[in-house]
Amino acid sequence: MNNFEFLNPTKIIFGKDVEEHVGKEVKKHSSSCLLHYGGGSIKKNGLYDRIVHSLKSEKIRFIELGGVQPNPRLSLVREGIKICRENDLNFVLAVGGGSVIDSAKAIAVGVPYSGDVWNFYSGEATPEKKLGVGSVLTIPAAGSEASHSSVITNEEGMLKRPLNMEMNRPSFTFMNPELTFTLSKYQTACGIADILSHVMERYFTNIKNVDFTDRLCEATMKTVINNAYIVSKNPKDYNARAEIMWASTIAHNNLLSTGRIGDFGSHFIEHELSSINDVAHGAGLAIIFPAWAKYVQEKLSEKFLQFAVRVWNIDQNFENPKETIMEGINRLESFFTFLGLPTKLKHIGIGEDNFNEIAVKTLYGRNGSVGNVVSLGKDDIINILKLAE
């Protein structure tokens, strides 16, 4: 086990109707805020009205900025920064999924910075201060509601880059599982693939002797898998939605990283799939992760065997453990297929002619490799894409 530091200062307020108290929580931090949201679904389902009512009842001055897209764009972040500066807003309240929260985090670091906010994402500068951020989560997936991460897409070159730092963690997050009842089957599936991938990126590690976090990872994965089957039958099952929602936060708040190093090679490759054809992150991961697993499993066979036996409850073939390992990866792929996700690049219209571009963009600015289980260079990435063809 490695040495580590861990602190998650995000206050979680979880359960039915909790978002009615969002105004009170914002008030503890600021008397004004930018109300940041996505494509407007919150206006159709009444959430917007409840949030606005709660803010007004606490006399919080706010200005709205909707329009965040999946794979949130730098241009809207810049617009948010401008609005906050011109109107002296001191807090960003994100109402939505991971894209909205990631965009809010970017606005929050950009406002007090004299340069261009992209400098933080390109690695040319490091934030020193920021506005506070809070969120009302509507899509369990990205884990951004308590994570130290924010991922923004720069339209110039469609480059997608993360900014990971402790300061990024929101002050609070409201999580009402009922808000997820109306997610489509596809949105739900993409979220589940994202959550599962966040755990798997941490689970598959070269660090030895990480028994506790291995087991916490397995607990999280089994929860997500079992409850995904329940939700597929009944999208309004409160408890199953709640299990998935709470698991989504724990999957990515770095508790599961304590004492170990994650891989995240699949995540980085997927970011560039999304950036070239705007596929949902979870759907892209459903394609890349099984291919990555097939490519690297020989280098970490004992953990892939554990994954098959403990997560998928496969009876181990003691004479031929490799068979068990491959069956574990097969079950993962079948699970993604059951969810209705693409598992091959051809399903989303990406072919061999894109492979070089994806590999080059994945490695751009990253010293020639990504990933830890196996350090992946350009040829490795292209081989993984071929396995996902």
Next chain:
Amino acid sequence: MNNFEFLNPTKIIFGKDVEEHVGKEVKKHSSSCLLHYGGGSIKKNGLYDRIVHSLKSEKIRFIELGGVQPNPRLSLVREGIKICRENDLNFVLAVGGGSVIDSAKAIAVGVPYSGDVWNFYSGEATPEKKLGVGSVLTIPAAGSEASHSSVITNEEGMLKRPLNMEMNRPSFTFMNPELTFTLSKYQTACGIADILSHVMERYFTNIKNVDFTDRLCEATMKTVINNAYIVSKNPKDYNARAEIMWASTIAHNNLLSTGRIGDFGSHFIEHELSSINDVAHGAGLAIIFPAWAKYVQEKLSEKFLQFAVRVWNIDQNFENPKETIMEGINRLESFFTFLGLPTKLKHIGIGEDNFNEIAVKTLYGRNGSVGNVVSLGKDDIINILKLAE
């Protein structure tokens, strides 16, 4: 699943040699502190010198107060409060196990309060402010290093009472597994029983549909059990000590309580065992918990069955699940025996003539009952004690 709020603001600094940086961390909070510790073992093993060196190198003014006993006493808390006031100390640094940290928490709430600190523990008053508290943990057991709890024993009547509130959580905790290498077999065992009990108190709940936290509880229990066997063979196995230490924090920081209600009946009964004969808390729990389980298992048979199958890997007897349930409790009791702990009251010299006193003291000031799985009145407590005779 119930609605919940969760926030654990304690920064964990975990690993080899981390305590060398304690001065820097204190400095972020205060330029002075009370250095609070126990019976002096930290002077023998060199830890005291390293802490003092770190505090001095950051020019932190400090005054010492050692002498904390297991089941920490109110009188020493009062002495600590007096020292802090007279010397204008603004922070309490606890170096030791749960008793020292609990005592530090009591001092911290007592200093800015004009009344007697016991008022907080008796429930007559509620703290409004406190000094900051940090810790260097030497015994994984109580979970006090990140918990919202503090338990103090009042020598007048030997009454042991908890003060549970969010404000109680330490600002930081240093956790170096190497500091636990020299714990005796018995201290290690008591710690393991305490950790396991903290999880079981949460695991056995009447709240339904708590799949995720059930699995996190099971992951924590299995980690502690498996690594206890490793440590029993090699007390200096760094990784096994590390797994147990990190599990001790998660067992009691309330992550495992999210969405559910714990029981804690066994804990409250045990507190009064400790208060009448000073038995170590973990040893008392090893006696009370199996007896409690036997007494209440019929009221929560599905969870006791799950405990047997998932935690102890017992093949379920589908024709006679009760047999599996009782075997699960039997394995728990055997595990405590393996650790070298007492599992019967006679092992610690408590007989039937003490039962009435224990029951009365357990219920004192608690409206006639403790526990949630089954609300235990005086007769129930006496029946449990008889099962532990």
